[in-house]
Amino acid sequence: MSFLEVENLTLRIARGPRILRAVSLGVDQGEVRGLVGESGAGKSMIGKAILGTLPRAIQVVSGRISLDGTDLQTLPARERRRRIGAQVALIPQDPLTALNPVRRVGPQITNRLVDILGWDRSRAEARARELLDEVHIPDPDRVMRSYPHELSGGMRQRILIASAFAAEPKLIIADEPTTALDVTVQKQILRLIKEMQDRHNTALLFVTHDLGVVSKICQSLTVLYAGKVIEDTDTRSFFAAPGHPYSQALLHATPKYTDPEDSLTPVPQHVIDAVEAEVTDFDKGLGA
Amino acid sequence: MRDARSRVRRPIGLRLWLSGGWITLLIIGAVLAPLIAPHDPLYQDLFAGRMPPVWVDGADPNFLLGTDSLGRDVLSRILYGARLALTVALVAGTLTCLIGATLGLIAGYYRGWVDMVISRLVDIWMAFPPVLFAILLIAVLGTGLTSIIIAIVVIDWTRFARVVRAEAMTQGTMDYVASAQVVGRTKAGTMFAEILPNVLPTIVALLTLEMGIAVIVEAILSFVNLSISTDAPTWGGMIAEGRTSVHQAWWVLVFPLITLFLTVLSFSQLGEGLKDYFDPVLR
Amino acid sequence: MSGMIYEIRDLRLSFPDMAHKPVFGAAPQIEVLKGLSFDVPKGEVLGIVGGSGSGKSTLGRAMIRLLEPDSGTIRFEGTDITHADEPALRPLRRRFQMIFQDPMSSLNPRRRVGGIIAGPLRLQGVQDTSAKVLEALDMVGLPRSFAARYPHELSGGQRQRVGIARAIALRPDFILADEIVSGLDVSSQAQVLNLLEELVRELGLTLAFISHDLSVIRRLCSRIIVMYRGEIVENAPTAQVFDAPQADYTRELLQAIPLPDPDQIWA
Numbered sequence: 001m002s003f004l005e006v007e008n009l010t011l012r013i014a015r016g017p018r019i020l021r022a023v024s025l026g027v028d029q030g031e032v033r034g035l036v037g038e039s040g041a042g043k044s045m046i047g048k049a050i051l052g053t054l055p056r057a058i059q060v061v062s063g064r065i066s067l068d069g070t071d072l073q074t075l076p077a078r079e080r081r082r083r084i085g086a087q088v089a090l091i092p093q094d095p096l097t098a099l100n101p102v103r104r105v106g107p108q109i110t111n112r113l114v115d116i117l118g119w120d121r122s123r124a125e126a127r128a129r130e131l132l133d134e135v136h137i138p139d140p141d142r143v144m145r146s147y148p149h150e151l152s153g154g155m156r157q158r159i160l161i162a163s164a165f166a167a168e169p170k171l172i173i174a175d176e177p178t179t180a181l182d183v184t185v186q187k188q189i190l191r192l193i194k195e196m197q198d199r200h201n202t203a204l205l206f207v208t209h210d211l212g213v214v215s216k217i218c219q220s221l222t223v224l225y226a227g228k229v230i231e232d233t234d235t236r237s238f239f240a241a242p243g244h245p246y247s248q249a250l251l252h253a254t255p256k257y258t259d260p261e262d263s264l265t266p267v268p269q270h271v272i273d274a275v276e277a278e279v280t281d282f283d284k285g286l287g288a
Numbered sequence: 289m290r291d292a293r294s295r296v297r298r299p300i301g302l303r304l305w306l307s308g309g310w311i312t313l314l315i316i317g318a319v320l321a322p323l324i325a326p327h328d329p330l331y332q333d334l335f336a337g338r339m340p341p342v343w344v345d346g347a348d349p350n351f352l353l354g355t356d357s358l359g360r361d362v363l364s365r366i367l368y369g370a371r372l373a374l375t376v377a378l379v380a381g382t383l384t385c386l387i388g389a390t391l392g393l394i395a396g397y398y399r400g401w402v403d404m405v406i407s408r409l410v411d412i413w414m415a416f417p418p419v420l421f422a423i424l425l426i427a428v429l430g431t432g433l434t435s436i437i438i439a440i441v442v443i444d445w446t447r448f449a450r451v452v453r454a455e456a457m458t459q460g461t462m463d464y465v466a467s468a469q470v471v472g473r474t475k476a477g478t479m480f481a482e483i484l485p486n487v488l489p490t491i492v493a494l495l496t497l498e499m500g501i502a503v504i505v506e507a508i509l510s511f512v513n514l515s516i517s518t519d520a521p522t523w524g525g526m527i528a529e530g531r532t533s534v535h536q537a538w539w540v541l542v543f544p545l546i547t548l549f550l551t552v553l554s555f556s557q558l559g560e561g562l563k564d565y566f567d568p569v570l571r
Numbered sequence: 572m573s574g575m576i577y578e579i580r581d582l583r584l585s586f587p588d589m590a591h592k593p594v595f596g597a598a599p600q601i602e603v604l605k606g607l608s609f610d611v612p613k614g615e616v617l618g619i620v621g622g623s624g625s626g627k628s629t630l631g632r633a634m635i636r637l638l639e640p641d642s643g644t645i646r647f648e649g650t651d652i653t654h655a656d657e658p659a660l661r662p663l664r665r666r667f668q669m670i671f672q673d674p675m676s677s678l679n680p681r682r683r684v685g686g687i688i689a690g691p692l693r694l695q696g697v698q699d700t701s702a703k704v705l706e707a708l709d710m711v712g713l714p715r716s717f718a719a720r721y722p723h724e725l726s727g728g729q730r731q732r733v734g735i736a737r738a739i740a741l742r743p744d745f746i747l748a749d750e751i752v753s754g755l756d757v758s759s760q761a762q763v764l765n766l767l768e769e770l771v772r773e774l775g776l777t778l779a780f781i782s783h784d785l786s787v788i789r790r791l792c793s794r795i796i797v798m799y800r801g802e803i804v805e806n807a808p809t810a811q812v813f814d815a816p817q818a819d820y821t822r823e824l825l826q827a828i829p830l831p832d833p834d835q836i837w838a
Contacts, residue, residue, distance in 0.1 A: 038756035039727065153623075182622040182783060183827040187837070190829070209756060212829035216837055239833050253757040254831045255786040257813060264790065266765060267758040463677035466637055471691035471741070472664035474657070481690075485681040 001069055002026030003203045004050065004171050009063030011045055011054070011227070019045055019058065020227040021282055027171065027203040032194070034214035034235070035207045036250075037224035043207045045227075047173040050205075052084055068170065085116045089169040091193070093176040095156035099148040106144030109163045117167055131162040134199075135192055154185040158192065165196050171203045178213065190217055211254045215239055223247050226279045246275045304561030307554035314551060318370040325364040326350065329521045333359035338537040354539040356529060362539060365521035366547055372515075372522055373551065375433065376506040380440040381499035387441065388448025389491050395449065396456025397479045407453070410446045418443050422505065426514045433516055436509055440502050448494055452487055459486045489563040496559030500552040507548055523548050575646075576745050576777045577611040577634065582643035584633055603629045605801040606643065611779065613744075616771055618788040618809070619781045620824070621798035627781050628672075630798070631747050634779065635667050636660055648744070665695045668738040672750035674730035678722040684708075685718030688737045695741060707736040710773075711766060728759025732766065739770060745777045752787060764791055786828045789813060797821045 004027040011020040019042045027033045037043040048054045050065055052072075065072050067087055072080050092098040099108060109131070110124035119127070125144075132140035135158040148156055157177060164172055174193060178186040194217045197204045206218055214221050214235065221238055223231040223246070231244045242248045249267040256263035317324070327350075336359040340347045347354065353362040395406035422439045429435040459465065460483065468478045503523075509515045510524025523544045530541025585600040592598035603626045611617055621627040632638045634645060636652055645653045647663065655663075668691075671677030678687055688707050689700040697703060705715050711732040722730055731751055738746050748767065752760040768791055771778055782788055788795065788809075795812045797805040797820065804818040816822045829837065 038758060183785075183829075184622060184823055187827040187829070210829070211757075211831040215831050215833045215835070216829045235833055239831065250757065251831060253761045255757075255760075255784070256830050256832070257786040257789045257825075257828065258830060260789045264761040264764055264787065266761040463671040463673060464679040466632075467669065467671060467677050467737070468690070469637060470635060470664060470667075470669045471694055472657075472661040473690075473694055477694075482679055486679065 002028045003068055004205065005066045006046065006050070007064045009046070009049060009065065010061040011049065011058055012061050014057050014059050018227060018283065021279065023227065023229055025222045025229070025232065027205050029170065029203050030201045031220065032197060032204040032206055032218045034218035034221035035205055035224065036209065036211065036214055036221055038209060041224040042227035043224050044175055047090070047175050047205065047207055050173060051088060051090060052081065086167065087170045089164040089167065089172050091160055091164045091172060091174040091177045094180055095153055095160055098160055099156060101148055104144065105146050105148060105159055109159070109166055112163060112166055127166065131166055134196065135162045153181055154189065157181065157189050161192060161196060165200060168200065169202065171205065173205045173207070175207045176209070193217065211251060223250070225275050228279055228282060230275065245271050301561045301564065303557045304565060307557035307561060310550055310554040311558060314370050315374060317367050318374050321367040321371055325367045326352065327361035327364045329360060329364040329368040330519060331360065335359065341539050353543050354537070356540045357533055357537065362543055365526055366523070366544055368521040369523045369526065369544065373503050373506055376436055376440070377499035377502045380437045380502040381495055383437065383441045384444045384498050385448055385491065385495045388445035389452045392449040392452030393456050393479060393484065393487065396453035397460050397483055406449065410449050413446045422509065423514060426509065431514055431516060436506055436515060440505050444498060444501065447498070451494055452491060455487045455490050456483055459483050493559035493563040496555045496562065500555030503548065503551055503555070574613050575610050576613050576648060578646040580608045580644045582607040582633065582640050582645065584629060584638060584640045603801050604633065607803055609796060609803065609806055611777060613777055614775060615794060616778045616780065616792045618792035618795040619779060619798065620783070620785050620788070620795060622783060624800065625798040626801040627798050628749055631749050631779065631781050635669050635747050665741045666743050667745040667747070668741060668743040670734045670738045670746060670748045670751050673754060674727065674734045675722065677734055678730060680722055683718065684720050684722065684733050687733060688740050691737060691741050703740055707740040710739060710770065711736045727755050728762060731755060731763050735766065739774065742774065747779045749781045750783065753783065760787065767791060785824055797824070
């Protein structure tokens with residue numbers, strides 16, 4: 001039994017098409033699982049479903065999400081919110097919009113501790129300082145007094161990482177946390193996330209479109225296409241030999257400067273047709 | 289790749305039908321007022337004063353919505369009042385829009401000193417309290433339809449100028465504007481061919497909103513007797529009159545008030561509805 | 572020397588720094604391009620690489636004169652265009668074109684694809700635009716029926732093809748591509764790069780390809796300029812940049828790229 005269990009999750013846009021198709025996946029304590037797919041594959045929706053922040057227009061058709069063996073649907077709404085707040089945290093994609101521009105950084109980290117865990121302010125502040133130190137931010141006191149626009153993109157992302165780990169969550173969902181950053185900064189941030197995850201033994205669901213990033217920090221991965229799980233495997237065997245033709249094609253399309261002839265190959269049309277047919281068959285099976 | 293968004297279509301709004309329907313009805317009523325109004329709106333019959341609407345006891349079936357204290361037919365007066373209200377709405381709204389939007393577009397797209405001049409002018413203009421400004425203007429220009437229209441245009445062009453300027457500024461930073469420059473389109477050409485179509489839905493929404501505001505301003509001026517001649521039927525005048533006898537004859541106040549309310553609401557809803565309807569981009 | 576599309580010497584450009592503007596007086600200037608010099612020979616595919624804030628996009632926009640440099644010279648096919656005004660640039664504009672990073676913002680959302688591609692043609696007085704539009708759609712591998720669609724009805728990769736079609740429709744000598752694959756999925760990324768490779772070969776284009784990502788341009792580019800904080804730190808043939816990089820920053824960039832390979836040493 002993994003810490004996070006998603007079973008047969010199906011979502012649809014109200015009166016519209018399905019966006020997730022019976023998705024199942026699990027993340028263990030201490031495991032980093034990559035959730036890979038192209039835009040529109042529904043990978044961000046899984047994170048939103050776990051956090052309970054799905055847009056109103058999206059309906060849960062079926063499926064179960066459980067944390068630590070507790071099915072979230074069985075809990076009353078207030079208890080469910082409390083439990084998600086205490087056990088799950090998010091590292092968002094855009095470090096610029098994720099921080100409130102008119103408030104200083106310090107309170108934005110401590111509020112979470114005060115509100116969710118009921119800590120008193122001085123204890124929360126001490127913890128925030130400790131966390132900023134953990135994510136290698138020099139001079140935490142100065143940074144806590146700063147406004148977001150006074151800090152660089154990489155620095156802001158470090159703050160969001162610190163704030164995600166603040167309340168000692170059991171599960172962290174990272175939604176493309178390095179897409180907006182330069183490669184050199186991305187490298188530092190990925191290492192930092194991995195280091196923090198190791199130290200806190202957190203379960204980490206890492207949403208990304210970049211197989212290069214997956215190979216660097218994930219132990220296992222789930223590949224999605226059009227909201228359907230195409231492959232679910234461990235990283236080593238995936239990069240040695242992907243099991244599904246679509247995953248293979250995706251790997252060959254990924255840039256690899258050390259092997260220019262065997263990378264950046266467009267996904268062949270017959271592979272797309274085949275995987276589309278799988279999705280259509282799935283929908284037929286459900287009578288849609 | 290499957291893209292779920294492109295398959296979702298928004299239904300055509302009910303509000304577009306309702307608001308458009310009411311405005312259409314009103315326009316027909318105003319245009320055909322001489323043919324369909326059951327009575328002369330100015331004809332007084334003191335013996336038929338304060339007759340209630342037909343569904344109330346003691347009514348005269350000749351007066352559908354009753355009569356006022358001078359025995360004038362409320363329905364006929366509302367219909368004739370609509371002529372003035374709609375004229376003001378259309379003419380004042382359109383003129384305000386043309387002047388304000390043009391200045392806003394130029395300021396927002398050309399920036400620089402042109403923007404400085406227009407923006408400062410807007411700032412200074414907005415420092416005047418609008419209602420006092422209107423009353424002052426009417427006092428100088430004298431009452432009458434033209435004066436009302438001029439007053440509305442002079443006061444309200446700043447609303448268009450401000451909003452359109454902001455929108456044109458946003459659009460001006462988009463790459464499609466740079467790409468027009470790359471292929472050698474002139475500055476003015478870019479403004480009309482690229483920026484204007486993207487600002488148009490905002491302008492349309494503002495225009496109909498402005499028409500609603502024009503109707504209110506006209507009603508306010510009539511209410512304080514600064515509109516056209518006193519006995520000509522205006523909604524504002526009717527409301528002012530009805531107010532004095534609201535306990536004896538509520539209908540004299542309520543029917544023009546409802547008409548005014550529905551008209552203003554419809555104009556603003558029509559704008560929002562049209563904006564969505566003409567927008568090829570589903571936001 | 573002839574055979575050069577661009578000759579750029581000591582190019583400098585600065586922007587006012589509004590964040591540090593005093594209450595009274597002018598804002599201080601930030602120098603974004605700090606004296607760049609390089610040539611672009613005809614037929615070359617030049618990669619311009621750098622992180623955010625390196626000045627690579629500013630350089631691109633100065634080259635096609637969307638921005639006016641402070642000093643230095645830009646010669647396009649021998650003509651000095653450094654400070655040329657719009658009327659003087661207009662006849663040259665059909666010869667250098669640009670493909671933008673974000674096709675959603677660079678395609679007017681209120682125009683159909685056909686109109687978007689035809690716009691530049693009409694402006695430059697080309698007859699029979701509709702035939703040219705269809706031809707351009709063919710060349711970028713989009714169905715002709717797409718001429719009647721709006722940009723928001725297309726996928727990201729398709730939109731970027733429209734951007735390419737608009738740029739090539741005038742048959743320019745030079746195209747600037749600014750981060751045109753960075754917003755795309757890997758599968759469309761590969762398609763767009765392949766298409767560009769093909770077009771360069773078929774039309775004999777000279778291309779400058781701006782990117783923050785070294786890994787996508789190895790096959791496409793023949794020479795690479797690496798920029799760091801407004802300066803050129805490396806200007807060398809592609810193979811040399813990848814196999815024997817001279818600048819520390821180039822090495823750092825290369826080492827930071829996460830290869831899709833769990834065995835890569837990523838220290």
